[in-house]
Amino acid sequence: MTIKFKNVYINETGTVTGPYESKGPLGKYFDLCHNDLYFGEKNWEQAEVKLIDEAIKELIRKSQVDLSNVDVLIGGDLLNQITPSNYAMSKFDKSFIGIYSACSTSTLGLILGGSLIEGGFAGKTITFTSSHNMAAEKQYRYPTEYGGPKPKTTTFTSTGGACALLSRENRGIRLESGTIGAVIDSGSKDVFNMGAAMAKAAADTIVKHLKDTGRSIDYYDLVLTGDLGIYGKEILKEYMASEYNIKLSKYNDTGVMLYDLENQPVYAGASGPACAPLVTYGYIFNKMKKGKYNKVLLAATGALMSPTMVNHKLTIPSVCHAVSLEVVS
Amino acid sequence: MKQSYQEITEKNSPKENVVTNAVIAFISGGVMGIIGQFLIDTYSSWLDIPTKEATVCMLVTLIFFSCLFTSLGFFDKWVNFCKCGLIIPITGFAHATMSAALEYRKEGLVTGIGMNMLKLSGAVIIFGVVSSFVFSLIRMVVGLI
Numbered sequence A: 001m002t003i004k005f006k007n008v009y010i011n012e013t014g015t016v017t018g019p020y021e022s023k024g025p026l027g028k029y030f031d032l033c034h035n036d037l038y039f040g041e042k043n044w045e046q047a048e049v050k051l052i053d054e055a056i057k058e059l060i061r062k063s064q065v066d067l068s069n070v071d072v073l074i075g076g077d078l079l080n081q082i083t084p085s086n087y088a089m090s091k092f093d094k095s096f097i098g099i100y101s102a103c104s105t106s107t108l109g110l111i112l113g114g115s116l117i118e119g120g121f122a123g124k125t126i127t128f129t130s131s132h133n134m135a136a137e138k139q140y141r142y143p144t145e146y147g148g149p150k151p152k153t154t155t156f157t158s159t160g161g162a163c164a165l166l167s168r169e170n171r172g173i174r175l176e177s178g179t180i181g182a183v184i185d186s187g188s189k190d191v192f193n194m195g196a197a198m199a200k201a202a203a204d205t206i207v208k209h210l211k212d213t214g215r216s217i218d219y220y221d222l223v224l225t226g227d228l229g230i231y232g233k234e235i236l237k238e239y240m241a242s243e244y245n246i247k248l249s250k251y252n253d254t255g256v257m258l259y260d261l262e263n264q265p266v267y268a269g270a271s272g273p274a275c276a277p278l279v280t281y282g283y284i285f286n287k288m289k290k291g292k293y294n295k296v297l298l299a300a301t302g303a304l305m306s307p308t309m310v311n312h313k314l315t316i317p318s319v320c321h322a323v324s325l326e327v328v329s
Numbered sequence B: 001m002k003q004s005y006q007e008i009t010e011k012n013s014p015k016e017n018v019v020t021n022a023v024i025a026f027i028s029g030g031v032m033g034i035i036g037q038f039l040i041d042t043y044s045s046w047l048d049i050p051t052k053e054a055t056v057c058m059l060v061t062l063i064f065f066s067c068l069f070t071s072l073g074f075f076d077k078w079v080n081f082c083k084c085g086l087i088i089p090i091t092g093f094a095h096a097t098m099s100a101a102l103e104y105r106k107e108g109l110v111t112g113i114g115m116n117m118l119k120l121s122g123a124v125i126i127f128g129v130v131s132s133f134v135f136s137l138i139r140m141v142v143g144l145i
Helices: A044-063 A080-089 A102-118 A133-140 A194-213 A229-244 A275-289 A307-311 B005-011 B018-046 B051-072 B075-082 B090-107 B109-116 B122-144
Strands: A002-004 A009-017 A072-076 A095-098 A125-131 A160-167 A173-179 A222-225 A251-253 A295-303 A317-327
Touching: A002 A102, A002 A194, A009 A044, A009 A275, A044 A080, A044 A125, A044 A133, A044 A160, A072 A080, A072 A102, A080 A095, A080 A125, A102 A125, A102 A160, A102 A173, A102 A275, A102 A295, A102 A317, A125 A133, A160 A275, A173 A194, A173 A275, A194 A229, A194 A295, A194 A317, A194 B005, A222 A229, A222 A275, A229 A251, A229 B005, A275 A295, A275 A317, B018 B051, B018 B075, B051 B075, B051 B090, B075 B090, B090 B109
Parallel strands: A072 A095, A072 A125, A222 A251, A222 A295
Antiparallel strands: A002 A173, A009 A160, A009 A173, A125 A160, A173 A317, A295 A317
């Protein structure tokens, strides 16, 4: 399903990151960077709550928006019961829609927020998402101080909070359309190779988006996928060429962009719900405003992985939601 | 030519450096062995105790330092580098237990440490007990013949 938005704009964004992201190549594009992964909190979960809290406060500071004019907030994260989002929202006293779509939460949030505005149900909405490397490691993998070796295809969950303010007010970047993806099972069972689990979902959503809008891939100045990492990126390129005869030339993956892959201990690159919006809101929007890109397709991918189901020897389903972003004068 | 998704995935899965990893594990595991033997010799000559008791002292020493270094936050990097060289000896068991204890300390003494400390290393204990039972059974049967 592809929704076309006539009158929805991304007014402002807020990005907060941890030490690994700020030391990466895009470090200077983020609003707020922390040097310590605890952010002054007692545990990883509360640290992630703070990421969301600070990202929204940063957004409010930058946009000067009056929170009483914001009708609803939409957001989610990676942890059980989307705990950080719920706890962060308990301080705001605003209508809140909690969503879970793993690492594609950001684009699903944009589509939902945009739909509420387009349909006339809301004037202003804020969408947010977060992930915390240590909190995710603890829940999905091993205790954070455990140093067991990992395969090269492992991705490194990014630490960050990112949010965006949507409204009908034209401030330069338009949310042009959005495609809600289907859950795709690629048959992959390897929890240390999320790129392979998600690339098929990315291909499916991109192809459906192009079909629904009647566009060719060259319509976009840049196609961005969520967090496939080095190997997932290659899988997607080859699969698109082989299965759909589409050549991804102006293409990059946010998982590959966020870190310095040579010098940081991040294996195949970044992942996590924060990865795609951090790169997009921080770096890509900056370049769009400077005229480098005019039309960008952001396809954030999420591996809907459950450790329980993996232990049951089941495959990992994935999803991808895509949004088309345009520069308007 | 059309390739299946499976084929493309396999083609783009990097090979692990098995040989390099094995060499690193062999050397670091060997160094651990030398340290262990050195400790046994030192304890038995210093404290004037039999080798069997000195071995226990050696194990306790290795466990203590693995736990200390894990708590100080740099042992995970060593384990990550040495891989099985540090995982297979008692240091790996101590590291796995200590890292879980550290992680869940904040969730309380009973519900946190008590219930989660053996999250990773519990399997080692269970299968250690089971396999020692099986092997002692085999030994007993062989002894009867």
